[in-house]
Amino acid sequence: MxxxxxxxxxxxxxxxxxxxxxxxxxxxxxNEVAIDNFSFRPDKLTVPVGATVTWINRDDVPHTVVSTDKKTIVSPALNTDEKFSYTFTTAGTNDYFCSVHPHMKGTIIVQ
Amino acid sequence: MLWTFCGGVLKSYGMDKVISGQVTPVKGELSFVQISDSPIGISKEANKDVVGTLQIAIDRINGLAPPPAFLLHTGDLSHLSKAAEFDTLDQVLKSCRAKDVHYVPGEHDVLNDNGKQYLERYGKQARGDGWYGFDYKGLHFVGLVNVLNPKAGGLGALDHEQLEWLEDDVKRLGSDIPMVVFAHIPLWAVYPDWGWGTDDSAQALSYLKRFGSVTVLNSHIDQTMQKVEGNITFHTAMSTAFPQPAPGAAASPGPMKVSAEKLRSVLGITDVNYVQGRSALAIVDSPLGS
CATH class of the missing domain: 1.20.5 (Single alpha-helices involved in coiled-coils or other helix-helix interfaces)
Incomplete structure (x- = not known):
């Protein structure tokens, strides 16, 4: 026993x-960014070169992750709880926004 | 919302009171109905039956006498721009006695394809991304698109090509022609912190300032609001699906969950909604037209 x-x-x-x-x-x-209450959280994230960042939509409405140049990063519309990942292979500052709600902005700093 | 047009003045009525006979609309030369934000396809706590509430709205419209000449759907027809969602909307609208529907897209209707499918379905006669103008019984109507070409950190956008078209479209019209302009996102700065405004709307409005009566109908924010600026009266419409919080009253915009009983009141079906709408919109009775 x-x-x-x-x-x-x-x-x-x-x-x-x-x-x-x-x-x-x-x-x-x-390296997760939550999309919550119409904002990217955190809105500024620093990651090493080669890191993969994953965004997950926690809102009831669709959002996107699109780089400011509208070319580098272009996610499809993410429905509730859907994820999108992107791997950053070069150092630099990557500003992005939600093309559905363009006032929503975020930055990934790769170093 | 039921709109009647009489003597150059647009007047709005909460449909519940019209149908229950508590209010008799002024018999005008024209009446039409604006519906909006039906996002077919969404099924969240805020409303698990958006088809059902849209059908109630259509039933109400069908009860109007005289029947409205046409409907304006000011966008967010669908939740995710899916073909099946548009199909369902079309199916529900078939039960409406008013067969003529004029659309503009909301941001939910142009996801993933920059509005290609929307244009094929609802904008065949339109220009550019889906803007157009038409004349009806002495009024001129303009449908504008402000949910495409977003810029990081910006609000809704009309962009150069559409602005040029608008300037040209209204050039031929006498200043005494009443204008009705409709678009999804408000063409005035309701609450820029939540993206509730259009960056280049001031330029569009500058082309309309010479007209004696201009009515701007928007939606997107799922609640009624009104503002008068010179001869231009701005209105926003309620949703057929769910309300959103008042500007700044919550951490963010988004579908707001209310009780089933309350939901009907904020979709324009109970008396409460009408009282709010009436007091807010009463000012349009006497514009200072030139």
């Missing part, structure tokens, strides 16, 4: 470690 209890404890401990590990890992790797 004692042995069994010990066994459970190890399993529970391992699970806790696994969960904790994955959360910690996400924090390092997460």
């Amino acid at each position: 004692k042995r069994m209890f010990f066994g459970y404890s190890v399993v529970v401990l391992l699970i806790i470690l696994a969960i904790h590990g994955s959360v910690a890992n996400d924090k390092v790797m997460s």
Whole structure:
């Protein structure tokens, strides 16, 4: 019985470690921008060269992610909970906006 | 909203009171109805039955006597510019006795294809991205498109080509011709922080200043609002689907969830809505026309 209890404890401990590990890992790797309440959050994000940034639409209305030049980044219209990812391969400042609601602006700084 | 035109003056009526007989519209030379923001395809907490509420609006319109000459749909026909959404809208509108519908697109109607499908379906006779003008019983109507060619950080935009067309279109008209201009996003700065305005609307309005009576009908913000500027009267319409918060009254714009009972009132079906609309729109009774 004692042995069994010990066994459970190890399993529970391992699970806790696994969960904790994955959360910690996400924090390092997460390059996510939420589209929430008609704004990009965060509206300014700094990432290393080669990073992939993912936008997720949390609003009830569609939004897009389009670079200011309207060429570099052009996402399709994202419905609620839909995601769009883009990998930044060169250093620089990337200003973008939502072409459906052009007053919504954001910046990805790649360095 | 029911619009009648009498002696150069447009007057609006909440349809519920008209149908219930509490108000009798002035018999004018023309009456037409503006509907807007039906976004067929959306199914969120704010309204899970946008087809149903549009159908109620159409039923109300069908109850009007005399029947309106035509409908104006001022945009956001669909939620995601999908063919099936446009199909459903067309199907519901078939049940309307007024067969003539004039459209302008909302930003939800031009997603992913810059309005190509919208133009093929609703803008065959239109110019450019879907703008056009037409004469009806002595009035001149202009439908404008301000949901394309967005600029980062900007508001709605008409752009050079459309402005040139507008200047040319109204040039031939005498200043005594009453003008009705309709577009999706307000052509006046309702609340730029939420994108509720059009960057180059001032130039468009400068071509209309010489006219004695100009009525500008917009939507997009899903609530009634009115402003008078010289001879130009601006109105915004309610949605057939859901309300949005008053400017600045919430963290952001967007579909607002209200109780099922309240929803009807903000879609123009109960008395409350009419009272608000009436007091807000009463000023149009006496424009200072030249």
